[in-house]
Amino acid sequence: MSENEKEGSMILEVNDLHASVEDTPILRGLNLNVKPGEVHAIMGPNGSGKSTFANVIAGHEDYAVDSGSVLYNGIDLLDLSPEERACEGIFLAFQYPVSIPGISNAYFLRSALNAVRRYREESEVDAVDFLQLVRSKMALVGMDEKLLQRSVNDGFSGGEKKRNEILQMAVLDPKLAILDETDSGLDIDALRIVAEGVNALRGGDRSFIVVTHYQRLLDYIVPDHVHVLSQGQIVRSGDKTLAHELEREGYSWLDSGDKPKKSEADQKVQEAS
């Protein structure tokens, strides 16, 4: 395969990415390649930079990119504003979804959908068509329709907020979805429902980056690749069995600098080329 063809087949290519928050370096040379249709899991201890990575991809201005590059479908992602990235098909399900009092969930979501559609030069959806669309998607994530008229995430329980994120994802139809700790704060039933919602959206060319601290979610959303993030770098990559291994061994080996006993699942950490 030629170098060009290989590039063309990636939805996301992160090369030697360095990023900092308030002048503190957090990401220190992160490399990651995601192909269309793949599900990647990023695991790692608290503070390893998982959310930072998600925010950098989404374009949060508090996170400064110091060096490295990010290509999205071959274009320079770092050149785009957060809303352009969203309209280009990048979706971030937040670890801590923000509430917006005074704006109904339905109104917010329709505004978002129409903003994305305008960008794509598609016609806007009216209230009736929207309601039809959103209802079908709500069924997918097992969400109570009453939540449509409530203010965005305002007074929502942890589980309701996470479902709302997945609902938004389902409506906005992204090409690359990043789920940041979508499992945290969910009980096992809610977790299953959310995971089923995500699985229903899998398929085709849609790619996912599932960020999680725990292996549990990955029993439901089975990843193609698993990466371990530590101190701002991906230190190991493997297939889904790597997640189980981490579950057994924990993350303490990262501090000691020793890797756990090499397993079958281990693959070569991808080097930046």
Place this chain on the structure above:
Amino acid sequence: MSEAEELQKLADKEYEFGFVTDVEADSIPPGLDEDTIREIVKRKGEPDWLLEFRLKAFRHWQTMEDPAWAKVKKNTVNYQDLIYYSAPKPKKQLDSLDEVDPELLETFEKLGISLEEQKRLSNVAVDAVFDSVSVATTFSDKLAELGIIFGSFSDAVKEHPDLIKKYLGSVVPYTDNFYSALNAAVFSDGSFCYIPKGVACPMELSTYFRINAAGTGQFERTLIVADEKSTVSYLEGCTAPMRDENQLHAAVVELVALEDATIKYSTVQNWYPGDADGVGGIYNFVTKRGLCKGDRSKISWTQVETGSAITWKYPSCILQGDDSIGEFYSVALTNNHQQADTGTKMVHLGKRTRSTIISKGISAGQGQNTYRGLVDVKKNAEDARNFSQCDSMLLGDRCGAHTFPYVEVRNPSAKVEHEATTSKIGEDQIFYCNQRGISTEDAISMIVNGFCKEVFSELPMEFAVEAQKLLAVSLEGSVG
């Protein structure tokens, strides 16, 4: 475009209505003494009783001092430097709109106020006040068929002296405060409206105020009387050119609602706010008060205040009739160096009187926004009720919001509830919207409109849309 560039672009957007109309003005020289007042009366051809009213007010005003209690910083107004009367020339009796100076019609066109009736989309009668005088009133004939009087205050003085004599100063006496005294002495024009018994006014009545001439104070006087079982909805709008001096606008508005009458009074105030550094802008010091005189009468104030360098106003209700209702819905927005000190007084005199206060203050830039309100339940007001809600929203951290809810209760059966919140449009909220594809500008306008929803829903439909747009324009350049 980066966020910084976006913000710059927004910040550079100027006040839309800042142009000056080139009309020859017939003004009297600056300065204020009894001769000034006599001159105004002469030019307007007013009767002696009005001259007496004005002179009494003027003499009282001279004993008063410029108040300093509101939470605002202002430049001293030199009352001797102001022009108290300025009328676009020629001022002759107009029989139809065709005779209105095309420059003036064009001015109001530019402001989005078409005075040509056939061009108006909405069912609204307009009285257009340019500097000191009313230049045109639309639909007065149609209204007259119902016995509704709507037109300039000056005309009403001539045509309906009994009504004016009976009600002028009956709700806001000239002794009330410094500005009401000044207004009573020098007021030049405004609107008068009378709705006869049992008539529901079939269209919105609206006055549009425009300050044009430099160095001119605008002192308009509005009086609305709703007779028994009548209803009326009235809207006022305002703009002024951009000038680097502070221009004074000291209006008095009096409303009287008799038995079972309802008056709904809405204001969209967009006077020139001054530039981004706080230079220039209108001083908007206004006394507005409604008297619920009859039983079961109702007065409802809705205001959207986005303009002016300084706004002081407290549209109030005196709930005299039993079972009468007073309402105050307010959105006040301050950006850059604007200051607003606004709120209401609800004075409960009658039995089972009820009042509702919903105030939304939005501060951006270095804007200062104060809610000041009084709920005053008097001794005989059995079973009075009040509900007040004062919410403040801050954009950025250089602005301020202040709330002073005063409550005086002299009847133990009263129920008074007060709720207050302060929130901030967080960068995290904006980023959340951005991440869903919504631009920063749209996100802010969506969040602010959501915040103001309860007030906007009180405005007549077409003005609610206008108010939303106005808010968006006024907020441009406010984030960063």
